[in-house]
Amino acid sequence: MPRLPHSLLLRARKISPLLPLVLRGTRTWDSAVNELRWLREHVEQTTTTRDSLLSPHKRLRILCERRAKGEPLQYILGSQPFGELDIICEPGVLIPRPETEAYTEYLAQFINQHHVVFKTMTGASLNPSTKSTSNPLRIVDLCSGTGCIPLLLHSLLSNTFTALQIQGWDISQTAVSLARRNFRENVKRGYLNASPRISFEVVDIFSNLTSDQRASLKCDILISNPPYISNESFNHETTRSVRNWEPKLALVPNISCSYSVLPQDVFYARLVDFHFNLGQSKILLMEIGDDEQAIRVVKILMDNLKRSTGSDLQNNSIEIWRDWPGQASDQGEKQELVIEEVSVPVRGSGALRAVVSMRKSFPLNC
Amino acid sequence: MQRWIISVLRRTIVSERGLLNLTTTRGLMTTPPKCAKKMPDRPKPPPEKEFTEVFLHGSGPGGQKINKTSSAVQLKHAASGIVLKVQATRSRTQNRKLARQMLADRLEDLEKGDQSRSAIKTAVKQKKKSSATKKTRRKYRKLEEEKLAAQGETGKGKEG
Numbered sequence: 142m143p144r145l146p147h148s149l150l151l152r153a154r155k156i157s158p159l160l161p162l163v164l165r166g167t168r169t170w171d172s173a174v175n176e177l178r179w180l181r182e183h184v185e186q187t188t189t190t191r192d193s194l195l196s197p198h199k200r201l202r203i204l205c206e207r208r209a210k211g212e213p214l215q216y217i218l219g220s221q222p223f224g225e226l227d228i229i230c231e232p233g234v235l236i237p238r239p240e241t242e243a244y245t246e247y248l249a250q251f252i253n254q255h256h257v258v259f260k261t262m263t264g265a266s267l268n269p270s271t272k273s274t275s276n277p278l279r280i281v282d283l284c285s286g287t288g289c290i291p292l293l294l295h296s297l298l299s300n301t302f303t304a305l306q307i308q309g310w311d312i313s314q315t316a317v318s319l320a321r322r323n324f325r326e327n328v329k330r331g332y333l334n335a336s337p338r339i340s341f342e343v344v345d346i347f348s349n350l351t352s353d354q355r356a357s358l359k360c361d362i363l364i365s366n367p368p369y370i371s372n373e374s375f376n377h378e379t380t381r382s383v384r385n386w387e388p389k390l391a392l393v394p395n396i397s398c399s400y401s402v403l404p405q406d407v408f409y410a411r412l413v414d415f416h417f418n419l420g421q422s423k424i425l426l427m428e429i430g431d432d433e434q435a436i437r438v439v440k441i442l443m444d445n446l447k448r449s450t451g452s453d454l455q456n457n458s459i460e461i462w463r464d465w466p467g468q469a470s471d472q473g474e475k476q477e478l479v480i481e482e483v484s485v486p487v488r489g490s491g492a493l494r495a496v497v498s499m500r501k502s503f504p505l506n507c
Numbered sequence: 508m509q510r511w512i513i514s515v516l517r518r519t520i521v522s523e524r525g526l527l528n529l530t531t532t533r534g535l536m537t538t539p540p541k542c543a544k545k546m547p548d549r550p551k552p553p554p555e556k557e558f559t560e561v562f563l564h565g566s567g568p569g570g571q572k573i574n575k576t577s578s579a580v581q582l583k584h585a586a587s588g589i590v591l592k593v594q595a596t597r598s599r600t601q602n603r604k605l606a607r608q609m610l611a612d613r614l615e616d617l618e619k620g621d622q623s624r625s626a627i628k629t630a631v632k633q634k635k636k637s638s639a640t641k642k643t644r645r646k647y648r649k650l651e652e653e654k655l656a657a658q659g660e661t662g663k664g665k666e667g
């Protein structure tokens with residue numbers, strides 16, 4: 142990690158004696174200035190905590206010192222905004238990322254735009270009065286962490302779909318407990334409609350699934366942000382704050398299994414298996430880490446398509462979404478990639494961030 | 508203790524108002540309700556087609572490898588040449604809304620000059636400021652905060 146230039150620290154000290162501390166944590170000027178402001182606002186707004194005997198200035202200094210050691214701002218403040226929601230963040234559970242927020246919103250927008258198609262495919266009702274008899278739109282999020290994806294999908298889809306059934310699975314009991322708390326809190330604050338059908342369960346997706354769990358996977362939409370970092374990149378490409386403070390279980394796959402793929406890709410092999418061979422999901426969306434992984438995951442999908450008899454390449458389409466799938470692509474950003482002689486459309490701007498496989502039962506342009 | 512809490516609360520309101528310019532002014536001791544009434548309606552943002560939006564983020568890996576807190580939003584309005592950046596809150600959703608409102612305000616400024624809502628607001632503020640006396644301590648705080656915010660504005664928007 143390169144040292145911060147002395148001149149930068151001096152410049153920071155002139156503005157506030159606390160800014161150099163925050164700068165040590167953020168490593169960039171802009172974020173340091175923003176984060177110090179947010180920390181100050183946080184201290185000013187929370188006057189009832191147990192350490193309220195300390196002066197606000199003292200409390201602010203303590204928080205800045207924690208940030209200087211690399212502790213993520215989201216753990217210090219205890220939350221991360223996600224769409225219209227506020228997600229509680231605690232050590233032991235991965236902090237939701239802005240890219241995850243972006244593709245979740247984009248997916249919801251896509252489903253809302255094609256809601257008629259989705260409703261006829263699923264038999265979900267267009268009419269609120271027949272709510273009880275209609276089939277719900279069913280979504281499963283694998284590796285759900287804080288629960289940010291199921292909760293945001295619900296908040297964005299519940300106006301269009303009167304019946305929704307969303308599940309989140311995670312191997313970690315800590316994560317599942319936090320997701321349930323996030324669910325309750327966001328309902329309590331009025332960010333989610335009353336009594337939504339969302340559930341979180343402890344499930345190891347590599348274990349032998351129960352028949353109930355298998356039935357759950359026959360859903361309409363399968364989505365996942367699984368651990369996808371190799372040991373090598375964990376050591377060299379993650380920031381100090383991620384490496385030292387966030388759970389490795391959430392980042393690096395630690396599975397020995399029979400899939401013949403790279404260790405960092407095992408979750409994708411499992412997800413694709415679920416999508417084609419177990420479930421009948423219309424959409425499978427998987428977050429990925431970089432360009433090479435995107436291409437490898439597309440190949441895993443194509444291999445499975447070729448092998449499985451029922452579904453072939455003609456009836457499925459594969460897309461890649463960038464960090465900001467809703468934005469126009471920048472100059473020089475490719476809008477398609479040719480992988481194994483098949484042209485794969487690439488949407489949006491930024492780095493490659495998600496691989497999406499859809500059954501071609503509806504028009505694909507949003 | 509009590510007084511201390513009140514002063515903190517008031518400071519929060521002042522600083523948020525400075526940053527967001529959205530909080531309603533009603534109910535605040537410093538702003539009598541009658542001038543809230545005089546204020547013209549907030550202008551509507553232009554249609555989405557008329558401007559482009561960029562989420563500012565640095566180069567680098569992104570995704571799980573970094574837990575950035577940047578939520579900055581930039582809008583460019585080609586017809587008027589207005590470019591603005593909003594990073595007031597940690598929520599990108601919130602910043603996107605604020606940015607649209609700011610764009611609407613600036614477009615109205617261009618169109619109506621000193622009859623625009625924001626011009627009237629500034630004029631009202633100026634008047635109040637000159638009558639203010641014993642607020643030096645609070646003012647100092649606010650200045651410091653504004654200085655910080657301004658530093659942020661001129662930065663590159665890079666995120667590490």
Ligand SMILES: C[S@@+](CC[C@H](N)C(=O)[O-])C[C@H]1O[C@@H](n2cnc3c(N)ncnc32)[C@H](O)[C@@H]1O
Pocket residue numbers: 235236237238241283284285286287288289290310311312313316344345346347366367368390391392571
């Ligand atoms: C990258 S995090 C994603 C969390 C959340 N979906 C998000 O986007 O913020 C990956 C999650 O996968 C979970 N996980 C790891 N191995 C798993 C397994 N075998 N089965 C189910 N979940 C697993 C971890 O506990 C972690 O919460």
